[in-house]
Amino acid sequence: MKKIITFFILLITLFTSQMMCSAELLYKIKPLKFDTSSALLFIPVQASAKSNISNNFKITKLKENNSVTIDISSATTFAQPNDLFFSEGSLKEVQINTKMDNTVTYTLFFNDNYNISNLKITNVNNNLCIAIKPLQPYGMNYYLNTYSEDTDATKDFKENLTVTSKEFQTSTPVANTKANKNTLNEINKAFVNSNYQSAEVYTNYEITNETQNHVLRSKYYINNLTTNGRLFTVSGVGILSFEKQFLLSNPTRMVFDIPNSITKSELHNKELTLANGDTVKIAQFSPTTTRLVVTSKDAPQYIPVYFSDSQKAIITSPKNLMTSDLPAQKTNIVKSTYQKAGEYSNLLFEFDKPLVYSIKRTSDKLYIYFLNAEKFNEYNFKSTIKSTPYSQSVINIMKNTGLRLSFPMEHKSDLSTYISPEGRVFKISFKEVKPKPAQTTVKSSETNLQKTKKKEGTIISTPKYHNPKGSRVIVLDAGHGGKDVGCTRDGIYEKDITLDVCDRLQSVLQKRGFKVYMTRTNDIYVSLEDRSLFNQSINPAIFVSVHVNSCNDASPKGIETHYYTEESMSLGSIVNKTLAKKVPYTTNRGLLRSRFYVINHTAVPAILVEIGFISNPEERKSLTTPQRKQQTAEGIADGIVEYFNTKK
Numbered sequence: 001m002k003k004i005i006t007f008f009i010l011l012i013t014l015f016t017s018q019m020m021c022s023a024e025l026l027y028k029i030k031p032l033k034f035d036t037s038s039a040l041l042f043i044p045v046q047a048s049a050k051s052n053i054s055n056n057f058k059i060t061k062l063k064e065n066n067s068v069t070i071d072i073s074s075a076t077t078f079a080q081p082n083d084l085f086f087s088e089g090s091l092k093e094v095q096i097n098t099k100m101d102n103t104v105t106y107t108l109f110f111n112d113n114y115n116i117s118n119l120k121i122t123n124v125n126n127n128l129c130i131a132i133k134p135l136q137p138y139g140m141n142y143y144l145n146t147y148s149e150d151t152d153a154t155k156d157f158k159e160n161l162t163v164t165s166k167e168f169q170t171s172t173p174v175a176n177t178k179a180n181k182n183t184l185n186e187i188n189k190a191f192v193n194s195n196y197q198s199a200e201v202y203t204n205y206e207i208t209n210e211t212q213n214h215v216l217r218s219k220y221y222i223n224n225l226t227t228n229g230r231l232f233t234v235s236g237v238g239i240l241s242f243e244k245q246f247l248l249s250n251p252t253r254m255v256f257d258i259p260n261s262i263t264k265s266e267l268h269n270k271e272l273t274l275a276n277g278d279t280v281k282i283a284q285f286s287p288t289t290t291r292l293v294v295t296s297k298d299a300p301q302y303i304p305v306y307f308s309d310s311q312k313a314i315i316t317s318p319k320n321l322m323t324s325d326l327p328a329q330k331t332n333i334v335k336s337t338y339q340k341a342g343e344y345s346n347l348l349f350e351f352d353k354p355l356v357y358s359i360k361r362t363s364d365k366l367y368i369y370f371l372n373a374e375k376f377n378e379y380n381f382k383s384t385i386k387s388t389p390y391s392q393s394v395i396n397i398m399k400n401t402g403l404r405l406s407f408p409m410e411h412k413s414d415l416s417t418y419i420s421p422e423g424r425v426f427k428i429s430f431k432e433v434k435p436k437p438a439q440t441t442v443k444s445s446e447t448n449l450q451k452t453k454k455k456e457g458t459i460i461s462t463p464k465y466h467n468p469k470g471s472r473v474i475v476l477d478a479g480h481g482g483k484d485v486g487c488t489r490d491g492i493y494e495k496d497i498t499l500d501v502c503d504r505l506q507s508v509l510q511k512r513g514f515k516v517y518m519t520r521t522n523d524i525y526v527s528l529e530d531r532s533l534f535n536q537s538i539n540p541a542i543f544v545s546v547h548v549n550s551c552n553d554a555s556p557k558g559i560e561t562h563y564y565t566e567e568s569m570s571l572g573s574i575v576n577k578t579l580a581k582k583v584p585y586t587t588n589r590g591l592l593r594s595r596f597y598v599i600n601h602t603a604v605p606a607i608l609v610e611i612g613f614i615s616n617p618e619e620r621k622s623l624t625t626p627q628r629k630q631q632t633a634e635g636i637a638d639g640i641v642e643y644f645n646t647k648k
Helices: 001-024 173-189 378-385 446-450 494-511 527-540 564-580 619-622 628-645
Strands: 027-029 033-035 042-044 046-047 056-063 067-072 075-077 083-086 093-096 104-110 122-126 127-133 144-148 158-166 206-213 222-226 231-237 246-248 253-259 260-262 270-273 279-286 289-295 303-307 312-316 333-341 344-351 357-361 365-370 394-397 402-410 416-417 427-429 471-477 515-518 542-549 559-563 588-593 604-611
Touching: 001 279, 027 471, 046 402, 075 093, 075 104, 083 628, 158 279, 222 279, 231 289, 260 279, 260 289, 333 378, 357 416, 365 427, 416 588, 471 494, 471 527, 494 542, 494 604, 494 628, 542 628, 564 588, 564 604, 604 628, 619 628
Parallel strands: 027 075, 222 260, 471 515, 471 542, 542 604, 559 588
Antiparallel strands: 027 046, 033 042, 042 127, 056 067, 067 104, 083 093, 083 158, 093 104, 122 127, 144 416, 158 206, 222 231, 231 312, 246 253, 253 289, 270 279, 279 289, 303 312, 303 357, 333 344, 344 427, 357 365, 365 402, 394 402, 416 427, 559 604
């Protein structure tokens, strides 16, 4: 009898174990993201270690309704709506269902004339990328922007997107209504700015439509940064482009900005080193810009190498680039064409195979390297550029591999480059910037100049002030501003607190005999670079930046003072002491060495003061009071006065 019981126990245990294995959740599927301009659906998946979603999904074409199902096993969903309807494009509807056996099913319904064979599904690091239509066919007037010096052209791009959501009534309609509303909000917020309020979502088959000029967060998702010891490779999904790179000194660095991009969170602040000691660091510089910084004595030589699929680029010095780093397939220039389009002059090159290329811009020349190109028709090229702005262009055959196009170009010219989707047509486009006629300058007082309202994103134009030794000139920097609100809680913005404190601090310092400039005097956006450039133009005795702190935990509170350079340490130490004395009812978290941009990009003593935690409810309430703001201003001013007294 015992043997029979033991047998049944083992049988039940085995059965239970198998059920548990089959029910093991390997994938947590996050809210669906979509970009109708590229006819793209992106399914973000949180996967367990060593799993491969390719082993757990199945695609089935249904006979009716021109539709397909995508089944993902061992999965669960997170905050998904039941149904999404699209008002434009080939895709009409997406249904999302979770079955009892832990299978998540996406059913995609298309228009009757859609050819499902065009559907392409890709596994991108266990995330599913669904492309609904292929790239534009060769010969279409459609190009991907790969490089631009026009900052307006690389800002967040927009599209009209209409999403209709239909939710079905359940036994608990009130709870589901709230959940479904939050769900659609979360999906929409993936592609809109933080100020956008999405549509309400109702149950009982009610339908809501919301059409907005959406600001999409990304054209390019960066999922990897690697090195082979000689060069760096950045890769991802989407359309890769670069803005004009620029140099920084001490140490020598080259900065590459990738606009309209999002970096995988695990890559943020990742740093790689080559065999020769050169390094690259990647970071999400802004919500829609990724920054790569190469530190090297040869940094000015570093260039991006673009691959024809626009999915990856190599960042390298040409001397480190080998033919083995490039595709084996060679190409030739079969035709060149000149076009005049309004103010822009376009030069197009047609290749017989996809192109791999690089761009180098100097103050007076442009170099385009067609790295896998071998031949070109010199007669056709010279005939094309004759009597055009490109007439001084020259194509040379390089020693090891490729062709090099070069021509004179003033640094003020507005330059962009483009590649066709299949990588066989390359376009250069530029607009010559004509000098503006001289204008009569009307002198005004420095006070009026400081308070002149200006266009968002620029800094106040102030004559360069050459600071003599022992001068009492200070630059104050009110953190954030304009579209950059800083940290926020309960409708209270960091940008407002910092500006108020800096206004008070300026007033106190002026009464004590200091000459004070501010990087912003009203609610405008000023970039970190512009703040540093403004500080350089003034060349003050010291630079003081004011910020408000924040934390996920609501309990931390208090002040912090940050410095970076050794010559800034004494200023930071004194200000930290005097500020703590003025606001004794909060915690003094001390003096910290940090690499904040504004205090790391200045030649003068510079500090950044965190005046309290907006995330702490008690301190948040205190920070908004005139008393706390005035005490903070006086505490910082006391420290500045004491610091200057030590320099006498």
